[in-house]
Amino acid sequence: MRDVAIIGVGMIPFGRRDEDTLVDMLAYASMHALDDAGLGDKGVDAVYVANMGGGILQHQTAIASALVDRLSLLPAAADTVENGPASGASAVKNGVLAVASGYYDTVLVAGGEKMREVTGWKATDFVATLTHPEVEYPYGITLPGMAGIFTRLYMEKYGLTREMLVAVAIKNQAMGALNPYAHVEMLITREGILDSPHSVVNNPAMADPLHLYDACPVSDGAAALILCPLEMAQELTKNVPILVAGFGQATDTHALQEREDPTDLKAVTLAAQQAFKRANLKPSDIDVAELHDAFTILEIAESEHVGFFKKGEGGKAVLAGKTKLGGQIPINVSGGLKARGHPVGGTGVAQLVELTWQLRHELPKERQVKNAKTGLSVNFGGFGNNVLCFILKRGGK
Amino acid sequence: MRDVAIIGVGMIPFGRRDEDTLVDMLAYASMHALDDAGLGDKGVDAVYVANMGGGILQHQTAIASALVDRLSLLPAAADTVENGPASGASAVKNGVLAVASGYYDTVLVAGGEKMREVTGWKATDFVATLTHPEVEYPYGITLPGMAGIFTRLYMEKYGLTREMLVAVAIKNQAMGALNPYAHVEMLITREGILDSPHSVVNNPAMADPLHLYDACPVSDGAAALILCPLEMAQELTKNVPILVAGFGQATDTHALQEREDPTDLKAVTLAAQQAFKRANLKPSDIDVAELHDAFTILEIAESEHVGFFKKGEGGKAVLAGKTKLGGQIPINVSGGLKARGHPVGGTGVAQLVELTWQLRHELPKERQVKNAKTGLSVNFGGFGNNVLCFILKRGGK
Numbered sequence: 001m002r003d004v005a006i007i008g009v010g011m012i013p014f015g016r017r018d019e020d021t022l023v024d025m026l027a028y029a030s031m032h033a034l035d036d037a038g039l040g041d042k043g044v045d046a047v048y049v050a051n052m053g054g055g056i057l058q059h060q061t062a063i064a065s066a067l068v069d070r071l072s073l074l075p076a077a078a079d080t081v082e083n084g085p086a087s088g089a090s091a092v093k094n095g096v097l098a099v100a101s102g103y104y105d106t107v108l109v110a111g112g113e114k115m116r117e118v119t120g121w122k123a124t125d126f127v128a129t130l131t132h133p134e135v136e137y138p139y140g141i142t143l144p145g146m147a148g149i150f151t152r153l154y155m156e157k158y159g160l161t162r163e164m165l166v167a168v169a170i171k172n173q174a175m176g177a178l179n180p181y182a183h184v185e186m187l188i189t190r191e192g193i194l195d196s197p198h199s200v201v202n203n204p205a206m207a208d209p210l211h212l213y214d215a216c217p218v219s220d221g222a223a224a225l226i227l228c229p230l231e232m233a234q235e236l237t238k239n240v241p242i243l244v245a246g247f248g249q250a251t252d253t254h255a256l257q258e259r260e261d262p263t264d265l266k267a268v269t270l271a272a273q274q275a276f277k278r279a280n281l282k283p284s285d286i287d288v289a290e291l292h293d294a295f296t297i298l299e300i301a302e303s304e305h306v307g308f309f310k311k312g313e314g315g316k317a318v319l320a321g322k323t324k325l326g327g328q329i330p331i332n333v334s335g336g337l338k339a340r341g342h343p344v345g346g347t348g349v350a351q352l353v354e355l356t357w358q359l360r361h362e363l364p365k366e367r368q369v370k371n372a373k374t375g376l377s378v379n380f381g382g383f384g385n386n387v388l389c390f391i392l393k394r395g396g397k
Numbered sequence: 398m399r400d401v402a403i404i405g406v407g408m409i410p411f412g413r414r415d416e417d418t419l420v421d422m423l424a425y426a427s428m429h430a431l432d433d434a435g436l437g438d439k440g441v442d443a444v445y446v447a448n449m450g451g452g453i454l455q456h457q458t459a460i461a462s463a464l465v466d467r468l469s470l471l472p473a474a475a476d477t478v479e480n481g482p483a484s485g486a487s488a489v490k491n492g493v494l495a496v497a498s499g500y501y502d503t504v505l506v507a508g509g510e511k512m513r514e515v516t517g518w519k520a521t522d523f524v525a526t527l528t529h530p531e532v533e534y535p536y537g538i539t540l541p542g543m544a545g546i547f548t549r550l551y552m553e554k555y556g557l558t559r560e561m562l563v564a565v566a567i568k569n570q571a572m573g574a575l576n577p578y579a580h581v582e583m584l585i586t587r588e589g590i591l592d593s594p595h596s597v598v599n600n601p602a603m604a605d606p607l608h609l610y611d612a613c614p615v616s617d618g619a620a621a622l623i624l625c626p627l628e629m630a631q632e633l634t635k636n637v638p639i640l641v642a643g644f645g646q647a648t649d650t651h652a653l654q655e656r657e658d659p660t661d662l663k664a665v666t667l668a669a670q671q672a673f674k675r676a677n678l679k680p681s682d683i684d685v686a687e688l689h690d691a692f693t694i695l696e697i698a699e700s701e702h703v704g705f706f707k708k709g710e711g712g713k714a715v716l717a718g719k720t721k722l723g724g725q726i727p728i729n730v731s732g733g734l735k736a737r738g739h740p741v742g743g744t745g746v747a748q749l750v751e752l753t754w755q756l757r758h759e760l761p762k763e764r765q766v767k768n769a770k771t772g773l774s775v776n777f778g779g780f781g782n783n784v785l786c787f788i789l790k791r792g793g794k
Binding site for chain 1 (some may be wrong): 418420443449450451452453456457458459460461462463465467468470471472473474475478479480481487491494495497498499500527529530531534538550554620646647648649650651652663664667673712778779782783
């Protein structure tokens with residue numbers, strides 16, 4: 001297996017992008033990534049698109065074929081990969097395997113979603129198409145509903161508090177305010193969303209015990225990256241190559257209710273274990289992490305399941321500032337899904353774009369993790385039924 | 398790169414399957430493939446699902462996660478791959494790369510579609526979601542419309558006749574009548590669809606010069622196969638391993654109208670050239686072929702573009718019986734899309750299942766290509782804007 005490196009990355013600001021089509025967004029992010037790699041007119045051998053909802057939201061299929069033509073990358077091979085909100089990492093995985101196999105040398109992976117085509121309950125319903133088609137979806141359970149149930153169980157089992165959840169929201173929105181690519185740039189305070197008489201109105205219950213500010217926004221957006229064999233990185237680009245040191249992917253029961261212990265996110269644990277094994281690293285070796293905080297609870301739960309903290313300690317760690325920039329393990333310095341936004345097919349790619357910037361030491365001081373050499377991402381599909389974990393490393397082996 | 402072999406295959410009869418959900422169909426085909434390989438309780442490392450329309454037709458996403466759970470293959474990695482009507486071959490390609498890379502040893506690829514959820518113009522509209530979203534789809538062009546334009550140009554340039562098209566339909570429906578997996582088992586005659594006073598009623602114009610019997614049916618169906626490294630085939634299964642000797646994939650302009658010569662299917666030519674180069678074979682070495690005859694014209698055009706016949710000679714070859722069982726190069730002995738049916742996500746996988754049966758010499762005499770050692774498939778995405786070609790070889794190298 002050849003070692004694979006990320007040699008170019010690109011993103012467009014997430015948010016509301018009414019003027020752009022889905023293919024526009026994917027194309028803009030891809031052009032940034034191609035430019036960043038310095039590939040210029042060299043093109044790529046293959047293209048992967050990560051997208052969950054083109055069929056439902058845009059009534060459009062064959063998006064990879066549309067993108068490769070739009071970018072004048074013909075006759076490059078082109079496929080679309082779908083894995084719910086983990087579509088991004090799944091597409092990157094297949095790009096990595098394509099390069100590792102020796103079949104393709106240069107691969108573009110672009111992930112994106114035009115979510116705001118629908119609003120309110122329709123957006124929630126769209127995301128719920130990933131739930132179990134027989135025992136969940138027809139009964140009206142939604143992702144916020146599942147997250148609410150999960151949070152309640154976590155509170156009962158581990159003594160998690162609303163205070164801890166709110167701390168994640170405040171931290172990530174504060175970082176989002178510093179990230180020009182973020183959808184949400186508004187600072188929030190503990191008083192505004194938890195304490196004051198207005199907090200009930202400012203931050204209404206969504207799925208008890210979760211409130212509005214525990215959830216990510218509904219975002220349009222796209223991100224892209226370029227992969228090549230590590231051994232070719234130097235001749236292709238001037239950028240510091242970022243090694244895909246390891247990745248893992250695991251599945252769990254499609255329906256949340258079928259899990260022996262619903263608070264145990266087995267697929268997160270397994271995906272992380274596989275990634276650490278491949279990378280020959282352990283959780284304490286990681287300098288910066290992008291975790292899938294579609295809901296505040298998920299950042300806490302994932303930080304425990306990948307091994308940064310013991311079970312039940314993740315919430316306390318947030319309160320103690322251990323996951324802040326400058327803390328023990330900075331998590332979602334980008335603002336995370338909570339503030340950068342969550343265009344579902346784009347998220348897994350955006351996480352790796354952020355980590356690449358971090359490991360190249362290219363971010364402004366107020367967002368840069370000092371001397372970061374290793375980064376980890378978790379892209380959480382379904383409600384933890386299909387999870388990918390990536391570990392990146394600065395400057396090759 | 399490791400050599401990759403197909404060690405198990407499975408299919409369910411195509412047609413109208415109102416009782417089955419999409420995941421049911423994928424599961425049944427997968428169980429046949431797992432049984433055929435003799436993997437029993439060993440499970441697989443990764444699963445790929447090929448599906449084009451789950452979002453639009455079933456309002457369902459994350460189908461790979463649903464399938465892997467349904468088959469009790471947890472925690473295997475699972476992704477869905479979409480590439481229009483070539484989704485099947487694209488999923489197999491990614492499965493092959495995953496095994497070739499050394500990352501996964503055993504991979505299940507299942508492709509399927511539940512097309513008959515919608516009927517008539519709605520089915521045609523669903524397929525048209527793969528056309529160019531700006532310059533084609535909004536103007537109402539459909540796949541039959543494109544095929545009609547293409548056929549007219551082919552007639553003008555190469556002297557193709559309706560007689561030749563009808564010969565493809567008669568040949569493939571005759572073979573479909575012998576295939577228990579085929580959707581259409583009805584024999585048709587030249588008189589019934591071309592000559593008699595009733596032929597206009599029996600075989601009405603669809604998109605001039607194409608008529609009803611020039612098109613494949615709208616089918617439900619699924620097919621599956623198991624991949625592993627060639628070097629592990631012997632210890633895993635008793636079946637003759639079928640080597641994936643080569644494959645190719647190429648894209649062309651998304652919009653048909655943007656091609657310099659619309660009768661030139663560049664992506665078919667390129668995909669086939671890549672596959673032949675990898676396999677170190679030439680067109681005359683191929684013993685049996687499965688070509689993507691969604692319309693009769695496509696079987697003829699593809700037979701020329703992959704190199705079986707010179708441009709303009711494919712139609713004559715059909716009339717001369719060269720593409721029949723026992724002829725120079727038997728094409729679509731399965732009945733093809735025309736008779737077996739075309740559940741879009743399933744087709745590319747079904748073609749390779751058929752070729753595996755042929756190369757293992759397991760078919761009944763009336764459908765078996767004698768002593769077949771090499772097989773070729775073309776899975777045609779869009780209207781030739783994203784095409785894959787596979788070459789399989791009996792019994793390893």
